[in-house]
Amino acid sequence: MSATPVLTAHGVSITYEVDPPVQAVKDVSLTLHRGEILGLAGESGCGKTTFAYGLNRLLKAPAVMTGGDVEFHDVDGTDINVVGLSGEGLRRFRWDKVSMVFQGSMNSLNPVMTVQAQLEDVFITHRPGMRKAQRRERSAELLELVGVDPNRLGAFPHELSGGMRQRIMIAMALALNPQVMIMDEPTTALDVVVQRGIIREIMRLRERLGFAVIFITHDLPLLIEISDRIAIMRDGAIVELDDAEKIYHDPQHEYTQKLLASFPSLRGERGDFVRLGHGETPVSAPTPSGGIA
Numbered sequence: 001m002s003a004t005p006v007l008t009a010h011g012v013s014i015t016y017e018v019d020p021p022v023q024a025v026k027d028v029s030l031t032l033h034r035g036e037i038l039g040l041a042g043e044s045g046c047g048k049t050t051f052a053y054g055l056n057r058l059l060k061a062p063a064v065m066t067g068g069d070v071e072f073h074d075v076d077g078t079d080i081n082v083v084g085l086s087g088e089g090l091r092r093f094r095w096d097k098v099s100m101v102f103q104g105s106m107n108s109l110n111p112v113m114t115v116q117a118q119l120e121d122v123f124i125t126h127r128p129g130m131r132k133a134q135r136r137e138r139s140a141e142l143l144e145l146v147g148v149d150p151n152r153l154g155a156f157p158h159e160l161s162g163g164m165r166q167r168i169m170i171a172m173a174l175a176l177n178p179q180v181m182i183m184d185e186p187t188t189a190l191d192v193v194v195q196r197g198i199i200r201e202i203m204r205l206r207e208r209l210g211f212a213v214i215f216i217t218h219d220l221p222l223l224i225e226i227s228d229r230i231a232i233m234r235d236g237a238i239v240e241l242d243d244a245e246k247i248y249h250d251p252q253h254e255y256t257q258k259l260l261a262s263f264p265s266l267r268g269e270r271g272d273f274v275r276l277g278h279g280e281t282p283v284s285a286p287t288p289s290g291g292i293a
């Protein structure tokens, strides 16, 4: 993992303009480094999703960004002011540079279109120069990347399990080789075994393709295992941000300590959840030092 920034948020504040107004995000600053997994943890309602939407310019009324900047530092050296994007610029930025996977995204697949048609749609919209054969080839390659048999390209969403559909959403988010993926509770709706399989896949893909991840969940034990750094959010603000190892062994903020204490399962070795299944041999997972365990 490098210490080169890929996405920077400065003093982001977001309010839902309802009566009375809800200030959901309060002056949040955060730097995501190229290739890192940054976990964002906090109780339900603390503002994680609102902040993630703000990062990717996905906020809709009544949510308003009342302050702050978001900057994307492209691999080609260009800095993009995300808050200032609109129209075509915004369309090109989303999915291409920063993509997003949500908890419920597996249900947002179109029920009357095959997987193939939905993957190809991404290319038709964003890569109009691509020929049909190239689109097909890339769609098959993407399914393979996320561990789904390319023979399933002709399937409709209802013919696939929840885990497979979520993998397909991850394939779509990967389609244009984004430099950042924002994952908001991407596996929460799935059972633990399927969840572990998908998380492992994300870790492997990250190793292979080098994108950075903002991984949002209230599941702190999971974040401790997979993240390089963790930000703890409470009531719209980040109260602590540090290396995962430090958050686990030496949390500074009282709220972080409380949050950790609320997970009695946090007793095993860091990495066990992802690496060790029932009787399985360990697979590669990043360690806090950035190496492979």
Ligand SMILES: Nc1ncnc2c1ncn2[C@@H]1O[C@H](COP(=O)(O)OP(=O)(O)OP(=O)(O)O)[C@@H](O)[C@H]1O
Binding pocket: 016, 018, 022, 024, 042, 043, 044, 045, 046, 047, 048, 049, 050, 051, 062, 218
């Ligand atoms: N459309 C809305 N109108 C008014 N308030 C909202 C709206 N959406 C969210 N909020 C409020 O904004 C705050 C932050 O919500 P947000 O969904 O970002 O939290 P979260 O940490 O992602 O929670 P969860 O883990 O449950 O998804 C909460 O107080 C919530 O009630």
